[in-house]
Amino acid sequence: MSLSSKDLDMTGLHWMMQMLQTVDVGLVVLDRSLKIQLWNGFMESHSGIRTAKARDENLFTLFPEIPEQWLTRKIESVFTLNSRAYSTWEQRPHLFKFKSYRPLTGRSELMYQNITIIPLTGIDKSVTHVCILVYDVTDIATGKIELQKANEELARLSRTDRLTGLNNRGHWEERVFTL
């Protein structure tokens, strides 16, 4: 028995939906009035808000802690310029205040996020919706922050004397050469 092409299309669509639900990236589709049109499994699990409740709700009503002016500006530019907008964790640690996946061994209570906002076009190629992609970058961010801290600590240790805690000879020599 073989699948007809129509069945295959339906199966393909079904698979696609399962993958969207499972993929470890947050997907939120917003319309022009910033009402939520799509809310995937990642968003459901981390926010505790079911799709049925999120649908057709305004994003800022559902999440009053999101800086409205900042995000609206970004979303507007995606609508008008038909080009992507980004935000990194360095700029803003998170958009949605989610708990990190590993609250115990993960060294951070909250999830660090990278955000991409992409334009979605309708049949006439004009931008009708935008999609917010939320990436969990907690491991990268904590790694980088710890590395920075360790480097600062090393720099401090290398210029102080262990016994007295005063600046050591090496440090003074370096200072003299920079004069």
Add this chain to the structure above:
Amino acid sequence: MTTPIVICDDSSFARKQMARSLPGGWDVEVSFAAHEKEAIDAIKAGKADILFLDLNMPIMDGYEVLEAIRAEDLPTMVLVVSGDIQPEAHKRVTSLGALDFIKKPVTTEKITEILTNFGIISQTQPQSESELARFDDQQVGLTDLIQEVVNVSMGQAGSLLAGLLDTFIHLPVPKIHLVEYQKLSQILASRENPSLSGVSQGFNGSGISGEAVLVVSDDSVPNMSKLLQYDTSLNGNSDLEVLMDLSGILIGACLKGIAEQLDLEFSYSHPMILGRKQMLAPLLGDNVPQQQVLAIEIDYSIPAYNVECDLILILTADSIPALSERAGYLK
């Protein structure tokens, strides 16, 4: 009666593309000019009843050619053909006496429409085989082609930025370097600036991969922030904000333009901050296996606000065969 026309563009690819887009059945004698002097000589020799003129050229740009034509009252009708699609550019050339403004990339439909509007041609027909083949002997180098593709894309990106900042942006001629990656930081325009910030975004598709790097002089950032009308009290980290938004717009639009013209699809990485307040060499990094890269440098500037930013598209050595193949379809 045969109409003598001149196509003036510094890019051999652009000249050929323009010539191949001339409408069918139009009785013309085509001459080519690679720079302003050849164009002006051709007009004086009576070879240019109509001049198709590029705006962004290295020695004397299109605006200066228009001024020269007006000053000497030379007998020619000028149609400007440009990748700089800012409304302000359009206004400037028409005020300098150009008949009209054709946006690159040119197509037969666009040219036909404009020529018909001005009553230069009255009927149109598709180009015959022999008309299409008449410019096949014009040789186009790969660098020329890439330069022109980038020229059109950076025009689109520049226009978006101009609209967003509500100011006129000076568009340069993109520079192409085929160099060792390690030596790149010694030849770019911003090599001596002591304080730069950089953002990099990777792209990949159809065997072509590379990074788009935006380098911004740190003294430009406060002015840029003013132009973007950012509320600094709202964003604690407004410098980063400016950097990320600027790179998103310029890199996004530029790569989109390139992908469209070469008919490919790119995947993009999330932009990464390379560093802040550093010189160019540490920003670009030196921990890279030795390789030859193709780098395209675009220096955007807004002279009135003392804003300088360089967009550098760097393609890896192994992308060049795929790029040549893609480019082959365009010729």
